[in-house]
Amino acid sequence: MGVVRGVIFDESAILIEAADDDKNASFLQPGGESILRMIYLSKIRIGISFTVDLPEPKVSHLKRVANLYSIDLFILNDPACEVMPTWGDIDGSIVYLVSNKKKVLPKLSNYSWVVVFLNIGGESSCDLPNAILIEKLEELPMTVCHLNKRLIGLNVITVGYKMKPSRVEDFARRGAFPLCPTQNGLMFIPLVSDLPLSSQLKDVDIVLHKATDEILSIKDDNINFTESMQELQKYFEHNQGCCVLDPLSNIYPLLDRLEIQKILLGLVELNAESSYMIRGAHFLKVDNFDNLDFLTELRKANLSLPCIVKPKVACGVSDAHKMAIVFEADDLKNLDVPLPAIIQEYVDHSSTLYKFYMLGEKIFYAVKKSIPNANILMKSFDSSDPKPLEFDSLKSLPTADNIQNSAVSDHPTGTNESIDLKSVTDAANWLRRRLQLTIFGFDVVVQEGTHDHVIVDVNYLPSFKEVPDDVAIPAFWEAIRSKFDSRMLK
Known part of the structure; x- marks a missing residue:
């Protein structure tokens, strides 16, 4: 017997008692569809067995679910219905889940299935002494993992x-x-x-x-x-x-944009050997928008207008991505951006953003369209008094495509500077050592003119969905395995 390649749910373990005439009812156990989807996405074959006298509404519901998850439906108490011929090509073990609400059919003894017994209500009455006992449907995934470990080794x-x-x-x-x-x-x-x-x-x-x-x-x-x-x-x-x-302590700095900016200051140690300067954006912390001489404070922080204002809290709360691009110092006093906030350098970067992903020791990147250069943004205003551009970065960004001015070109001006992968790779490895994180991402823009490589954001466990799955997912698995193996060696 090999690893589990098939799971058959008896109706008693997957269906609930519900009014058969309620056409809108879901007859699956709470969490049942989530379990089915998990098994389906694991590429484990799924079957559901039921009796010939199951009411038609429930049969219809099972058929709809079966279509969603490529489920085989079996009638086990029908002499004309055979299960194994249709599953004979499965190279591995088959789990049969049945509850104590139903007497196990003698026919099961003909098959070498692993019987898992769902003990609903805590009153066991399983007829098979070798059955595995679980109390809740949610225990099934762990049970499958236990079986796989037992079948193929530790x-x-x-x-x-x-x-x-x-x-x-x-x-x-x-x-x-x-x-x-x-x-x-x-x-x-x-x-x-x-x-x-x-x-x-x-x-x-x-x-x-x-x-x-x-x-x-x-x-x-x-x-x-x-x-x-x-x-x-x-x-x-x-x-x-x-x-x-x-560990949680290692991700805490990434929850705070001020801490991220302070960490990025350490990149200066790489610039002696790098072809181009790689750095974080210039920044200034703000606790109050009303009582500050912004022009003086911006100069001290090596900042100039326009600039981008972001909440100090980097993630995890609803308004963490509520931002604004500001063109006039006076407009900093009336912003609807949560405080405390970070005023960050706005880098002209030809609308090109490089998203880098660190999976263990492997680095991947993708190129994405980004916010236009400042002169493109300025053209979106009909007057000489540009207003702040406020936006939620999780929902939409101010891009050349959505600026409400027909005179603005869809193609940003500038040189679309290319990126120096060696410099960014050095920075990625430096960040990995500094943050002590296994999987994280960061965004880089290349400043027009100076060709500075500016890291504008760092985040934990990104989706890395811009990287093809056949490349990213094995690297994801390898990063986890390497972390575990290195921990065991210690």
């Missing part, structure tokens, strides 16, 4: 991940979170709030988190995490031996 490691559902969906859809072992022996399971965290983590070898997804608020540098993230944080504190891809 060299396989389990990665428990915690991040917001939309990010999980994005990674899983690209094949990054499979339940079956990857080419380098990783299996991925979600850390869910429906199960005790300690019971989940005792079977997890390394934790992957996107803690910035779990922030409720940040005030006076105090971070208020969700309850589940606080629980995970406490677990880390009390279990120092727990292997975490990147």
Whole structure:
């Protein structure tokens, strides 16, 4: 028997009791569709077995779900229906999940399936002594991982991940979170709030988190995490031996744009050997927009207008990406940008942004369209009194395409300076050592005229979706595996 390549759900384990005449009802167990999707995206074959007397509304619902996830539907108590001929090509183990609400069919003894028994209500009545017992449907992914470890050896490691559902969906859809072992022996399971965290983590070898997804608020540098993230944080504190891809303390600087800017000041040590100067943007911290001589303070910080204003808080809260491009010093006093804020140098960069991704020791990059040069932005105003351009950087950016002025060209002026990959690679490795992070990203623009390479943003665990999946996902897995192996050597 090999790793698990097929899972068959008995109707008793996947369906709930609901009014059969409710056409809008979902008849799946809570979390059932999420489990089905996880298995489907892991490229594990799925079947659902049901009896011939199942009410038609439930059969219709199963057929709709089956179409979504390429599920085979079986009628196990029909003598004319055979299961194994249609699944005979599966090279691996098959799991059959059944609940204590149904007596296990004698026909199952004809198959070498691994029976997993869902003990609903805590009253066990399983007819098979070798069945694996679970109490909740959410335990199934971990059960599959346990089986795989038992079947193929201890060299396989389990990665428990915690991040917001939309990010999980994005990674899983690209094949990054499979339940079956990857080419380098990783299996991925979600850390869910429906199960005790300690019971989940005792079977997890390394934790992957996107803690910035779990922030409720940040005030006076105090971070208020969700309850589940606080629980995970406490677990880390009390279990120092727990292997975490990147400790929370290492990502804290990336939550604060001021701290990021201070860190980037250290890039000066690279410039003696670099072909071009690589640096962070010039910046100034602002606590109050009303009581400041901005022209004097801007000069002291080596800043000139226009400039871009960003909240000091870099991520995790709703207004962290509320920004403004300011052309006149007086307009700094009336901005709707959360305080404290960072006034940052606006770099003319030919509308070209380079997004770099650090996955372990491997570096990837993509080229994206960005905000136009200042002279292009200025042409968007009909008067000699340019107003601040306020925007949410997560939703849209001021680009040449969306400036409301027909006289403005879609093509920015400038030289579209090329990037010096060696200089940026040196900076990436410097940042990796300085931040002590395994997976992070940063944005670079090339300043027109000076050819300075300016890092304008750094972030933790980016999606790196601009890099082709067949390249990025194996590098992602390798970074996690290398982190685990190096931790074990210590």
